Amino acid sequence: QSALTQPASVSGSPGQSITISCTGTSSDVGGYNYVSWYQQHPGKAPKLMIYDVSNRPSGVSNRFSGSKSGNTASLTISGLQAEDEADYYCSSYTTSSTLGVFGGGTKLTVL
Amino acid sequence: EVQLVQSGAEVKKPGESLKISCKGSGYSFISYWIGWVRQMPGKGLEWMGIIYPGDSDTRYSPSFQGQVTISADKSISTAYLQWSSLKASDTAMYYCARHDGIRSPDYWGQGTLVTVSS
Numbered sequence: 001q002s003a004l005t006q007p008a009s010v011s012g013s014p015g016q017s018i019t020i021s022c023t024g025t026s027s028d029v030g031g032y033n034y035v036s037w038y039q040q041h042p043g044k045a046p047k048l049m050i051y052d053v054s055n056r057p058s059g060v061s062n063r064f065s066g067s068k069s070g071n072t073a074s075l076t077i078s079g080l081q082a083e084d085e086a087d088y089y090c091s092s093y094t095t096s097s098t099l100g101v102f103g104g105g106t107k108l109t110v111l
Numbered sequence: 112e113v114q115l116v117q118s119g120a121e122v123k124k125p126g127e128s129l130k131i132s133c134k135g136s137g138y139s140f141i142s143y144w145i146g147w148v149r150q151m152p153g154k155g156l157e158w159m160g161i162i163y164p165g166d167s168d169t170r171y172s173p174s175f176q177g178q179v180t181i182s183a184d185k186s187i188s189t190a191y192l193q194w195s196s197l198k199a200s201d202t203a204m205y206y207c208a209r210h211d212g213i214r215s216p217d218y219w220g221q222g223t224l225v226t227v228s229s
Binding site: 003034035036038045046047048051052057089091092093097098099100101102103104105 | 144146155156157158160161170172206208210212213214215216217218219220221222
């Protein structure tokens with residue numbers, strides 16, 4: 001199945017807020033509230049930051065928030081910090097596969 | 112504490128076989144799917160396949176069907192990913208991840224780097 005669509009890169013200055021979008025279809029993002037977001041630093045495993053569209057796992061900063069409108073989910077990071085610089089991936093349940101589907105990834109640069 | 116611990120990095124030659132592992136602990140291993148995800152150098156995450164250790168139900172991504180074999184030994188809470196004949200294009204980081212079958216993975220292994228070079 002096709003990957004979810006994310007911007008290749010976004011950037012922001014420390015203290016600012018940024019939003020990363022993740023666009024799918026009614027068979028995945030738009031049809032179910034099972035969207036997750038992952039943060040991946042170089043050489044590290046992905047870390048779950050948001051699940052079920054807008055829920056944060058224990059230990060994840062409340063500067064990270066998620067939302068969804070139609071077929072597009074969004075991850076917002078407020079009060080940007082240097083350590084937020086990483087790759088971010090969205091993922092969704094899909095009717096096409098038990099495996100789910102990932103987005104192509106977005107590189108966040110903190111200026 | 113939920114943990115997925117993967118086997119160490121491997122360096123292989125084209126044509127060789129390989130089996131890497133992922134050992135789960137801190138939860139009921141037979142009650143969750145374990146998936147395998149490939150990340151080629153500088154690229155994104157790709158689903159390879161997934162297995163339910165409780166009954167060994169296994170699903171593959173079309174791109175990987177016939178290219179790899181996923182298995183599990185529930186007696187030792189370990190899942191496996193194996194190749195019968197590696198290619199240079201199999202060079203990548205491979206992650207295992209716990210999956211409830213609906214939501215996306217919550218816990219990930221640390222990754223196993225596989226390098227295939229003559």
